[in-house]
Amino acid sequence: MPPLRIAILECDTPPDTTNRRYNGYGGVFRKLLTASAKALSQPERLDPDSGLEITAWDIVNGEAYPKLEDIDAVLLTGSKHNSFDDSPWILRLVEFTQQVLAQDRVRLLGICFGHQIVGRALGAGVGRSDQGWEVAVCEMDLTDKGKELFGRDKILIQQMHRDIVFTYPPDVTPLGSSPRCAVQGMYAPRRFITVQGHPEFTGDIMTEIIGLRAKLGVFDEDQARDALGRADIDHDGIVIGTTFLKFLLEE
Template identity: 45%
Template structure:
């Protein structure tokens, strides 16, 4: 059931804000492929086509002139993670913030639900007026346990949430009207809900051990992360996590 009350699968537009590393590209093509795989595993053995039709939009490649979906043509939008800084003023980032703000302000036939993941979580917060910036607490990497609020426990059906992380930027406050979902000591704003409009998480439910291992190795080789951080991440990269449970919560949110 689409969000406008029409029968059939949800029409989801994935706004891709980065390109995966080569190993991940070889397996999934792009980040839309990573998310499509996550949702497919979340609904298996049922076919994903019963639940979603997916279109993808590269909002980086064409800069400020990138092609965005028309709100009336989709039920929901998912903004992916990215290596870029959500607080930067690159033309494509400013356009993404403006487009997200307009999408969230729309009512009636143009209303869409917005899902934000990592960079996408931060873009949504920025669009709603919250501060985003480099986190003085530093990196969160690999499978991390986050505390859930009462609303978070209800929404995800979990007492606590284990989720892959890969970020050193953060949201510093909740926008007006947003319900807190989760927190950690390093990053207090780990997710938020605006009923009927927005759901976000700072972590990466779509990430797998292989995807995160490739990122950790690349960033360690490039000296972006230290030996200590790399070892800590590698030690937890294969831990169980709740990515598919989070994916099912996203689907439920988009369908309601």
């Protein structure tokens, strides 16, 4: 069985401690996907030790992108940057995402900022929510398709965003919503799955980001306290990661 070749497009650099520990967001996702491959427990389809070939691409500071013929899937990470900006690297990313969406072999996973980029590439509006920040472990209500894919009635997922996809693009299946964000996940069979939350974030990563943003004045004291109180709650990151892998393996 050939390995599943996943190109992780790093749309940001993690805070210092997380960066040192994992070697970028590529390393954070490598850990999630490897743990998810073990949890999938189907070595005949995906060997957790040898079945994943993961490459990381710093697309903010570098201009190189993977060649589609060399990969099976693209994962767009989260980012502190705005998905609606017209910086050259963001416009390049939107264009590359449209190239992936225009073909039918390489599949796409979008996380937070990456979810918004997929929405933008499909023509949906993206921008600031009038509901403010959604931070730390929150509940995501699932649609019927969301329940089927994730195998849960609801999921708990780490959140760190105030930007959203405003509406579902045409021919896209909604996966879920929350009180602060109507478009929490998008799906098109054999093409893409996206989530607004962060299945890859651990309590430690979330705690570091909250602390950093509180210091910068992004969160006030009450917001930071509330978020820190939910940063380390058990969540369904591995369940979501397993769903991603099943989607990538589906024939």
